[in-house]
Amino acid sequence: MKFLEQHPDYKNYLSEKYYTDQMPTSFYNAFQSLIVGKAINDDESPERILKQACEIIATSLHLRVTSEWGYQPLIEELNYYLSKTKDEDFPKQMDIIGEISSKLYLDADTISEVFQEQNIGYKYLHDSYVGAIWNLINEQIEINSDNISEAIELVDDAHVNVIQHLEQAKEQLSRIDNPRARKDALRDCVSALESQVKYLSGEKDFKNGVYKLRNSNFGNTKIIKDASTMWTFVHEDIQDIRHGHAEEFSITVEEALYYIDRITALIKYLSRV
Structure with missing residues (x-):
């Protein structure tokens, strides 16, 4: 489910503690680590996980799709694609993060923990039918x-x-x-x-x-x-x-x-x- 469908008034959220309408750049280092960790734990093909993440971003941002298949080149490609994601508006970033998290079956609690550590005011849930669900952290957030x-x-x-x-x-x-x-x-x-x-x-x-x-x-x-x-x-x-x-x-x-x-x-x- 698209972020804007869930939070059409996100620009009106107000919090002194949490990010609600922008993504701190430090988040992407942690997010890349989660993707790489998922790839390393894939006994069959770590490259498959990395390539899938790259393809999700490329498709969403209308970028060239990587032709790499090697592990280290795909790590570099993932870093490139994530750097492009940072330049997008907040809803687009959340959509990409949600799609990667859903399709790669990243652990929902871990995603939410990273958001909490980065002071991002949303909690991630995965739904088999609609994909990513972003719940607002009610604490100290005013609409x-x-x-x-x-x-x-x-x-x-x-x-x-x-x-x-x-x-x-x-x-x-x-x-x-x-x-x-x-x-x-x-x-x-x-x-x-x-x-x-x-x-x-x-x-x-x-x-x-x-x-x-x-x-x-x-x-x-x-x-x-x-x-x-x-x-x-x-x-x-x-x-x-x-x-x-x-x-x-x-x-x-x-x-x-x-x-x-x-x-x-x-x-x-x-x-x-």
Whole structure:
């Protein structure tokens, strides 16, 4: 199974301890040792194991397939192919590591131990039907976009604009260390809320929509009022929320996540009522 199929929001994983969106280069020395160790323990043909690993990488990266069959030349070829793997993006690296681990039947616990030693935030499992499965190590790993993902699941499929704004917010959160990106994520979330209020109320104006919902027995009026509070904060208090505004407004990562979680909680509430 492809890594991105299992972890489409991997860029939104946050940890001070573990690598979650990049591979430390030191990992590949350990991984090559595992492959070579597997080859040495193959009584019939160590070269077969090495050649298979090389061919997996060559096929995945559209490189020439090695014609070598000797043990030492194949060791050198494996080193070459792994060096090329390092240049790929994180999902591609994980796919290659997973495919080699699965097809060569490398020990799953040993792979996971190497990941743990290298502070890589995933645990490897092998499944006979789907191949590599990468489970996130829950310890000390936070997923910034969890609340947004939950909101997307709850929003009515007909509310297309709401979903699109939330998807854009998730994309911005993958660059949360960038001040502009976290403001854009916050803006996209409040735009999603604005679209949802308009959908539910049938009003073209956001403030009129909030007023209508509050006065039509649609949920808790105090909770719905928070829609106006958040909209006003984002559009009036954060002066540079729109691109091109001269005045800079500083908002920390923690503040941005707080407001995003608050807005998405309201979107989830409105979706459940």
